Amino acid sequence: MQPDATGREFSFNILGPLEFTSAGEEIPISGARQQTLLTLLLLDVGRTLTGARLIDGIWGGRAPQTADAQLRICVSRLRRRLADGGLPDVISTEAHGYRLNVPEDRVDVHRFRDLLERAGRAEADGDAAHAVRLLRTALSLWRGRAAEGLSSPLVRAVAARLDEERAGALERCFALELQLGRHHRIIPELVASTAEHPFREGLHCQLMTALYHAGRQVDALNVYQEVKRRFSEELGIDPSQRLRALEMKILAQQPELHDGGSVLPHEARTRLAALERENASLRAERQYIGRLMVRLMAHHDARVPSEAL
Known part of the structure; x- marks a missing residue:
């Protein structure tokens, strides 16, 4: 105000x-x-x-x-x-x-839309953290469903569009949080948001992804099974290909899931890649030494006289 x-x-x-x-x-x-x-x-x-x-x-x-x-x-x-x-x-x-x-800035709906536009510009500039702050400020303006309590069909039609804008802003915010590696932090919010919007598959995908990155693979798969059950019982349909594909990736623990689209500086990504190469080289050396030790032990056992045993 x-x-x-x-x-x-x-x-x-x-x-x-x-x-x-x-x-x-x-x-x-x-x-x-x-x-x-x-x-x-x-x-x-x-x-x-x-x-x-x-x-x-x-x-x-x-x-x-x-x-x-x-x-x-x-x-x-x-x-x-x-x-x-x-x-x-x-x-x-x-x-x-x-x-x-x-x-206009004395009316919350216009402040909300202005903040969404600013968040979009920040995201386009590559500043995901600032975009998240703007989106969270925008979402904090909400105190319930738009124009709650009014029954006018015209008002309700506009309010439905506003509620959709809010849900879209939530998904945008969570997507950026996932990119920033804040998986543990947003799980409680995602659980509440999927309960509020039980048929928004994007939110369920984000919850599954966050749970998987938090080391809770079983919980992530349980989310899919619950969505599948609800869609079947209440809508008579199966989840979308997007959701089914995510379940298969989690089951297979596919490498792209481990990336998570984290926003890291170039130097950090370069150093991480170098460390991964070093780790791979060390693992190869340990495997070679292990095989060499097996051969040496086998050769030693073959040369020991039976009477010495």
Whole structure:
């Protein structure tokens, strides 16, 4: 929450139940119609929404004949409520509708999307750690499902897209954490996320990968079996080829799983490769010495007279 030009702090939040806070206090917005109206204006803050769209959003195709008049009353009441919170005259009446005039960064959904864009730029620049920090800041804005508690079909359609954006951000964050080698750290979060999104195969793949890298191969395979059972019983389908292929790789302990896409500096990768070559050379030398010792012992036993035994 940031101060405006007059020094007042305020914030609008819809990544969860609708919330309006001003000067550190929550200002309740009563009534489903006013809440829906404010939510629609917040989603398109700074842009004019036509009366027809607002009426459709509030009444969902079942608008009464007096909808225009009732919309004007609803806008008037919302204006008074925002004025009570120190924000007078932020809803302007335009030629064909209404516009909410507050900065986008006072609305959590717009801060969330801005952070996702910044995380994408950091990832493109190769700074995975910074991208993770930005994604986690974005995800921390969520307090529940988007626009929770509102039943307007228009609001629910937009909220579903926002919930999908959140799930996608989770997968992006976990993918980068896996690249950074933070397998142990994210397992509890992945367990909770797969429980919240039981049919998102990407999250299940990430949980299996994290468990495998944490030395819990059996647990990783059990995740696959549970997903397979749930998909069969509840959807009547099998998991995707992606998930099945990961199970086979874990069973075979294929080498590419051990890489994990870790983000290491070039010098570290070079040194690691050199150490692996040294280890391979030492193993070959030990095997050669072992075979040589076997031959020497066999030759010695053949030369010892039987009476000496």
